[in-house]
Amino acid sequence: MNKTIFSTGILLGVLAVILGAFGAHALEKVLSANSLQSFETGVRYQMYHALLLLFLATTSQIKEERKKLIYYLLTVGIIFFSFSIYLLATNSLTGFNFKTIALLTPIGGTILIFGWVVLGYRTLK
Numbered sequence: 001m002n003k004t005i006f007s008t009g010i011l012l013g014v015l016a017v018i019l020g021a022f023g024a025h026a027l028e029k030v031l032s033a034n035s036l037q038s039f040e041t042g043v044r045y046q047m048y049h050a051l052l053l054l055f056l057a058t059t060s061q062i063k064e065e066r067k068k069l070i071y072y073l074l075t076v077g078i079i080f081f082s083f084s085i086y087l088l089a090t091n092s093l094t095g096f097n098f099k100t101i102a103l104l105t106p107i108g109g110t111i112l113i114f115g116w117v118v119l120g121y122r123t124l125k
Helices: 002-027 033-058 068-089 104-124
Strands: none
Touching: 002 033, 002 068, 033 068, 033 104, 068 104
């Protein structure tokens, strides 16, 4: 499980760097300042949680079998939160109205919060 968690953290970290560079260099000319700021928020939160996954994989404070729920919460939370922000921020560039998935952002944020709470609980228990 630790190898899967670590690999996911690496993948999400690499994607955050790529998307951050894409936002800074390609999207700054075609998005509004507010949309670009939202996009950057998605990248920042993705990177924070990618680093958290790397920590989770390497910590011995939590038994390996107890990491699974935290891993799933963080991974699903990142996908819902950050990736919905990417789609919403670039909505003006596509023919599809991504505003229909806007509810995924707060759901993803809530799932990320639960991931942190479970991490804290399992670390202190």
